[in-house]
Amino acid sequence: MGAFVDEWGSFVDETPSSGGHPPSPPPQPDTDDEWGTFEHEPGNGPSSSRLSPPGPTSATDADDGWGVFDPPSTEGISSQSPPSAGVPAPSPEVVASLLTAGETLWAQVDGFVAVLGSGCPVTAVYDGEPDGFSGWRPVTVVDPARLTVRPVPLSLAEPPAGAATSVAELYSDTEPRSAAEPRRAARFPVGQGPDLDAVLDRAVAEERDQVRAEAADAAQRAAVQLNAKKRELAERAELAERQARMREEQAQAEERRTRQEAAQQIAAARAESQQQIAEAREKAAQAVQHWQFQAQQAEAERTRLAGDLDRANRAGVQRLTLVGVLAVIAVVLTFVIKGA
Structure with a gap:
């Protein structure tokens, strides 16, 4: 579209790819780099440049304005x-x-x-x-x-003739210089060239088509991103649901384990309580038997003591009776002796 007048350009507004701003200048070379810099040194004049590390230079190097390129x-x-x-x-x-x-x-x-x-x-x-x-x-x-x-290994031998291109031929100008006059732009083509209205209409149509294409591309990219986001959300939801199921299964397993442990502890407590009750009953029975045996022994001792007391009472009565008879005999003997 912009080629209808080569010398005068195009009516389409062409903006740089950087958004209408001129491209940023290239960064300045590092002044501390060991390979030097192309910046001008104030001490050597406006046309001098530093291409080598600081050091003594020859008079030729100081006069040519290009410096010396010395490797490190x-x-x-x-x-x-x-x-x-x-x-x-x-x-x-x-x-x-x-x-x-x-x-x-x-x-x-x-x-x-x-x-x-x-x-x-x-x-x-x-x-x-x-x-x-x-x-x-x-x-x-x-x-x-x-x-x-x-x-x-470094080869120091001279290459044979014809094995390589000579330096003069390598750097020679293969195209002869033209002695014709330089090309200049022609005068403004008054009354010639295409219709500007048609050019502008075509430019507007092309711009409209471009905007529509960009809108379609943006819509397609948005649809692709939306589908990708939907898939990502679906995957996240599935992952969250799977994790929730895993946590629920773990909770159920923990609950079953807790119930089993509680049942085992209850059974162990019941067995221990039953064993303690049986031991208490056995100890009580043994104590009852012991007290019954002691009571039997006490009853037997009481019976023996009652017999002993009865025999002692009978013996006492007999002794009292014997003493009374002896006293009567003594009184009778006394009266008999006195009467005699």
Whole structure:
């Protein structure tokens, strides 16, 4: 629709995808990054930039305005890991779990010590002695569990002629530059071009169709979300009902167990009370028998004592009778003797 006049654009209002606001500017590079920054330094003039860590530079570097792009130093690789922009280095266990035997990755190598890009140190092994090349180079994982890698051998031989494309041919301009005049926009086409009313009507129709399509899509998405919400609610209701049934069954089982325990306790109490009653009855019977035996013994003792008393009474009577007779005899003898 917007191609009816190439030089003058379209009448359709085109808004940016960000909601009518211009896109936000890209974030500024980190000034503390070890790779430097493209911000201007006030000490080197408006056209200078810092692409290398602070340090002495040559006169050529100070004059070109672009700086020098120096990679980070590889000194001290065996004693410290490369900076990771505030992110702590992962543990050896995590690195070992992520590595795979045979995969190739980059590491900062210095002799038998290598440091991966994450900052985790690993051990470099060679078929013989170290080749003497230090710095970032590809390595092949030998044993992830032991964190051992083998540096990929570096080829120093010149490639044969024709094996690769030359630098001049690789960066040459394949399309010749045109010497024609630059293309300029033509004059405003007075009285030419399509009917603006038709263009506006078509734009309105397209906008209406787009709004209807978006409304239909929104309705479809709402229906899908509603169905998903209904399914979710149904699943939640089913889950709640299942949990309620489980809780009810658990309560019934707990009630049955409580009743069984209560019945067992009642039966045990009844048995214990019956045993105590039987023991009390047995003890009472034994006590009655004991008191009956004692009463019998007392009755026998009373009978014996009554017999003894009766015999004592009879003996007393006899003694009194004998004493009376002897007294009478004595009186008679006294009178006889006196009369004689």
